[in-house]
Amino acid sequence: MAGPHAIFPNLRVRSRERDLAAGQTLFRTGQRTIGAYQVLSGRVRLARVDRSGRETVLYTAGSGDMIAEASLFSSIYHCDAIASTAAKVRLYAKEGVLAEFKRNPEVAKSFMTRLARQVMDLRTRMELRNIHSARDRVRHYLALHAGADGATVAVKGTLKELAAELGLTHEALYRTLARMAAKAEIKRLDGRIIRMRALAASEADRS
Amino acid sequence: MAGPHAIFPNLRVRSRERDLAAGQTLFRTGQRTIGAYQVLSGRVRLARVDRSGRETVLYTAGSGDMIAEASLFSSIYHCDAIASTAAKVRLYAKEGVLAEFKRNPEVAKSFMTRLARQVMDLRTRMELRNIHSARDRVRHYLALHAGADGATVAVKGTLKELAAELGLTHEALYRTLARMAAKAEIKRLDGRIIRMRALAASEADRS
DNA sequence: CGAGTGATTGACTTAGATCAATGACCGTGG
DNA sequence: CCACGGTCATTGATCTAAGTCAATCACTCG
Structure with missing residues (x-):
């Protein structure tokens, strides 16, 4: 569990920490997005509730993981985020981040780098899972x-x-x-x- | 396989198509990056060769998939890309893309959106694979x-x-x-x- | 009309999930 | 200071779901 490093190491993007109790909701589908989060401790799950009312877990984020990156580019959240355990998260406010991207292309680039690396990592893991x-x-x-x-x-x-x-x-x-x-x-x-x-x-x- | 849509729908980023024969190498680890590719048809695998000489497949890209996104932000490729079947790919030249990102933040944003969505998709798939x-x-x-x-x-x-x-x-x-x-x-x-x-x-x- | 592929089902085998028990460690509170 | 509860590491026994091999039928494409 290497201590989670900041998502934007280079600069001070507006961010705010928040503590969640187990079971507490961070955001829900349809709510207006306020930003992306990084999980600092505990576990937060992303889930969708289908018409039948049952929950389908999309992803469980642990320490250091980022969630709702896509919310930076969307006006509403597309799934629910609920703390599975007591958890601490850091919010990166959407406007702040986007403005910074526009102002400073280098920051945008480093964020893209991060995302691209994540994609590669995940694909690597997927390939691993294909091995029986x-x-x-x-x-x-x-x-x-x-x-x-x-x-x-x-x-x-x-x-x-x-x-x-x-x-x-x-x-x-x-x-x-x-x-x-x-x-x-x-x-x-x-x-x-x-x-x-x-x-x-x-x-x-x-x- | 739904016809692959262009990665940069909005604008004409310099791109070039290339045909590969089965087994042909697209790029190799350590080579200077020239850009990212989109697979238009056929299949291209990304692999690493460990010291023992055996190949480990990281990912197999099919029609529509993008490979080497991260190469846009790196000076060398970090794995090999080899056509597994005859394939057609489209190259998006690094400088052109990066320059466009700098010039036009909207394009950068749409690319980030794409990456973010990919991350979410992959995570969702990972979660699926966790179900036994x-x-x-x-x-x-x-x-x-x-x-x-x-x-x-x-x-x-x-x-x-x-x-x-x-x-x-x-x-x-x-x-x-x-x-x-x-x-x-x-x-x-x-x-x-x-x-x-x-x-x-x-x-x-x-x- | 044959070759190639997808869809489907049967029979068999096995690797890995499950359940269970044990020992080592570690921190903690009394 | 030590006993106790908790977790990790490890190994055994058992069971079953999914992989593997194999055969069949329907289709489509030159």
Whole structure:
């Protein structure tokens, strides 16, 4: 959970913090947009309610995540935002941000950069989720997150969190890592995972 | 596949079409960026090659998808782009686009809008992929894509494509739909799926 | 009219989800 | 200072839904 860094690091865009109790609504579909938010702590879910009255979760934002970016370019919110846990959020007021974009193209550019990176990240994650085998998913993740040496992967946060990011149950992840370690495909030291034989890892696949 | 609409509908940003043969490289990691591309037909994959020489696919772009948006803000490409099939792409030259952004904030804004929407879309898809049960995944999808009446879902493309989007095998999708239809949870007419009893769909879950 | 593809269904297998239990750690309040 | 409640890490046993392989039928396209 690296402490959430500000969305607009370079400049003082008008922003305001707000605390939410669990279950509290941040905004609702149809309300006029006042800006985008960054979740500083806790979890906030975006959801839509269909005609039948049941809620469909679109996304659950955790610490550091931004929500309602698109609201900067729209006059009303298109989904509801509700705090799933007690949470703290920072509001970036729409007019302030847009005015700053117009005034200062560099800020607009850095925001676009941020969005573009997010798109890439998300696509990468999607591709990961398309891999069905837990082992291959882990391999893919390790390959993508290897440090400069191509072998060492620093695990940020807990393994449970990693499991969630990989779309696996934590048990499945533990087992997969254990099996890979048993086969000397990886080694584990404290918070790091070392990929051994990054080469030639396609054969010898008996459990 | 709905004909790909131009990325910059409003104005004539310098763009150029290019045809790729299957297997042909569009760009490689480390090359200087010349711009972003939109895939007009065929499929282009983004991939990284790890130190061991094996390729990890980050994303496969189909007709209408944009790739390398982030390259507009970076001086080098960070992954390889290779045509998986014969393909046609449109290049939006970096300088032209960036200059236009600076000159015309509205264009920048519309591009940001596009990126923001993409982020939201991707997050929504991610949330979908977090659902493990095929049936619930289909339900979630239907709820999200219901038309104005809250019940009718127009299926764009083939069911196989839908299966891919849902992250299911086509067999699994066929079976799930068949089962839901058998239980009168949905009805199917030509290309549409009608959600019956959108309400009260949580009980009665025997196969 | 055959080749290619989508849609569909059957049979079988298995990987991963689920349920469950244990040990290590950690902070905290009494 | 230590016992207790909570969470993470780990492993075992079991079950089932979804993947895999395979076959069939309907269509469409040259």
